[in-house]
Amino acid sequence: MFWLIVALLTGGGVSGLLNPDWPIVGPLVTSVKTQAIEYKNQNPLGLVGGDAGHESANTAGAYAGPPVQSASALGPNDKILMATFNIQVFGESKLRKPEAMAVIVEVIRKFDVIAIQEVRAKADDILPRLIAELNADGSRYDFIIGPRLGRSVSKEQYAFVYDTNRIELDSASVGTIGDPADLLHRAPFIARFRPRTTDPDRAFTFWLVNTHTDPDDVPEEVNALAQVFQVMQTARPDEDDVILLGDLNANEQQLGDIRKIPGVQWVVGGGVMTNTRQNKAYDNIIFCAPATQEFTGKWNVLNFEQEFNLSREEALRVSDHFPVWAEFDVWESSGAVH
Amino acid sequence: MDDQQKWRLELQNSNVEIRATAAENLCLAGSDSVAAAVDLVVACGDVEDVQNWAAAALEDIGAPPVDSVDALESLVSSSDPLVSYWAVTLLGRLGVDASRSQVILGKAVSDSPHPSVQERAAWALGKIGATEASVVESLKKAAASDSPRLANLASRALA
Numbered sequence: 455m456f457w458l459i460v461a462l463l464t465g466g467g468v469s470g471l472l473n474p475d476w477p478i479v480g481p482l483v484t485s486v487k488t489q490a491i492e493y494k495n496q497n498p499l500g501l502v503g504g505d506a507g508h509e510s511a512n513t514a515g516a517y518a519g520p521p522v523q524s525a526s527a528l529g530p531n532d533k534i535l536m537a538t539f540n541i542q543v544f545g546e547s548k549l550r551k552p553e554a555m556a557v558i559v560e561v562i563r564k565f566d567v568i569a570i571q572e573v574r575a576k577a578d579d580i581l582p583r584l585i586a587e588l589n590a591d592g593s594r595y596d597f598i599i600g601p602r603l604g605r606s607v608s609k610e611q612y613a614f615v616y617d618t619n620r621i622e623l624d625s626a627s628v629g630t631i632g633d634p635a636d637l638l639h640r641a642p643f644i645a646r647f648r649p650r651t652t653d654p655d656r657a658f659t660f661w662l663v664n665t666h667t668d669p670d671d672v673p674e675e676v677n678a679l680a681q682v683f684q685v686m687q688t689a690r691p692d693e694d695d696v697i698l699l700g701d702l703n704a705n706e707q708q709l710g711d712i713r714k715i716p717g718v719q720w721v722v723g724g725g726v727m728t729n730t731r732q733n734k735a736y737d738n739i740i741f742c743a744p745a746t747q748e749f750t751g752k753w754n755v756l757n758f759e760q761e762f763n764l765s766r767e768e769a770l771r772v773s774d775h776f777p778v779w780a781e782f783d784v785w786e787s788s789g790a791v792h
Numbered sequence: 793m794d795d796q797q798k799w800r801l802e803l804q805n806s807n808v809e810i811r812a813t814a815a816e817n818l819c820l821a822g823s824d825s826v827a828a829a830v831d832l833v834v835a836c837g838d839v840e841d842v843q844n845w846a847a848a849a850l851e852d853i854g855a856p857p858v859d860s861v862d863a864l865e866s867l868v869s870s871s872d873p874l875v876s877y878w879a880v881t882l883l884g885r886l887g888v889d890a891s892r893s894q895v896i897l898g899k900a901v902s903d904s905p906h907p908s909v910q911e912r913a914a915w916a917l918g919k920i921g922a923t924e925a926s927v928v929e930s931l932k933k934a935a936a937s938d939s940p941r942l943a944n945l946a947s948r949a950l951a
Contacts, residue, residue, distance in 0.1 A: 542819075542848060543816075543819070543844050543845055543848045545840075545841075545844060546840075546841065547812060547816065547841050547844075547845070572848075574844045574848075575840075575844075576840055605877075605907075605908045605911065605912075606847070606873065606874055606877045606878075606908045607873050607874045607877075607908070608836070608843060608844065608847040608874055634940070635940045635941070635944070636939070636940050636941035636944075637941075669851050669852075670881060670884070670885070670915070671915070731822060767820070770820045771820065774820070774822070774852070
């Protein structure tokens with residue numbers, strides 16, 4: 455409830471933050487719908503937003519979270535790691551597999567913010583149970599989740615999981631892309647974040663655009679995602695950092711109109727594979743290089759089969775995709791809009 | 793009996809956990825499970841645990857064997873929308889190899905009570921080609937639909 459109240463109270467533009475009902479002009483996207491209610495419904499266990507720390511926002515506006523703490527031991531203070539991970543059919547049956555869950559938890563703990571695809575369950579407690587496992591060691595991960603999406607009755611949800619010691623969510627800037635022409639099987643789930651720093655006004659802020667295309671409609675969908683990307687670039691005048699990440703079912707040669715976006719850069723290419731069978735490069739992290747100079751140049755595919763010394767079958771029981779990650783500076787690059 | 797045959801048989805088991813595990817195993821086998829395409833489509837009408845893995849498996853297997861066309865056609869009119877959706881999708885993936893299915897798909901465009909099936913059938917006809925007069929007529933009506941996606945897919949199929 456706290457998050458819902460914060461989103462409603464701050465949506466009017468405190469510190470220039472985003473109103474969830476703002477109009478976006480563009481050929482595809484007309485609006486972003488707030489997910490605050492969906493988020494609340496996904497939290498039946500009260501595991502997220504229930505601790506006092508969430509009400510101790512360290513800055514004005516819709517950014518909210520626990521007080522600034524020293525950075526976690528996972529990365530340097532001046533860098534953040536963001537990732538995308540398609541956790542194939544992430545639902546009840548996977549939660550019941552302790553070996554697979556142990557790997558998923560250890561994988562997520564390596565990152566500061568991670569975009570998850572393929573939450574597939576009718577139950578609303580999948581992410582809360584994941585967060586409970588993540589935080590069992592004292593970590594302070596949190597999540598937001600989108601609505602169930604998909605044209606058939608088999609739906610999926612996107613989620614963002616983030617370490618609240620390291621990352622702040624702009625809770626008024628969470629939503630699902632409006633897709634009135636119905637070009638996308640699962641319209642992207644978007645949210646705006648920034649690293650938790652001692653000087654929030656200088657922190658790197660960015661949109662994450664979480665996506666999973668329909669494998670039967672890839673050329674059309676990647677072209678629609680190019681529109682999404684460009685609309686997000688102009689969604690607000692004080693934000694030029696748009697990071698599209700997810701399972702595109704397309705390698706870098708198959709990105710269609712995304713390749714035509716001026717200055718566009720993708721991290722995965724050159725024959726690096728991102729699936730567990732190591733024969734597809736479908737997952738990627740895409741941004742505009744001139745705008746997002748905070749990218750340090752470091753990225754990789756986390757091969758958890760090797761990392762955790764798993765057999766191929768054991769690795770496939772975790773997911774048929776490996777996470778892809780990239781590193782960014784916590785400070786906004788000089789001269790950038792924000 | 794090899795693993796694939798075993799898992800396909802287990803999809804019929806009365807124990808839901810065995811069926812769910814079989815669907816998961818077929819999913820984890822990726823494109824090796826293509827021969828189980830029809831069984832997986834039928835499994836989409838099962839309970840959630842089975843359905844989720846069956847649908848995920850179908851996303852990955854690619855085009856089904858050509859000799860599965862008759863079985864898939866019989867599933868297009870299933871009362872379960874997910875079964876119908878995937879039967880139509882697999883026929884579409886076959887392209888011209890499923891050209892004899894175009895009348896059935898045309899009827900799905902016109903008559904299916906499920907928009908997802910109507911749209912997918914129009915998509916499939918775009919892959920297969922529409923030459924029969926009744927199918928072209930169905931697509932023309934769909935191209936004038938209020939649904940932007942159905943109209944777009946039908947227009948593409950007619951192009």
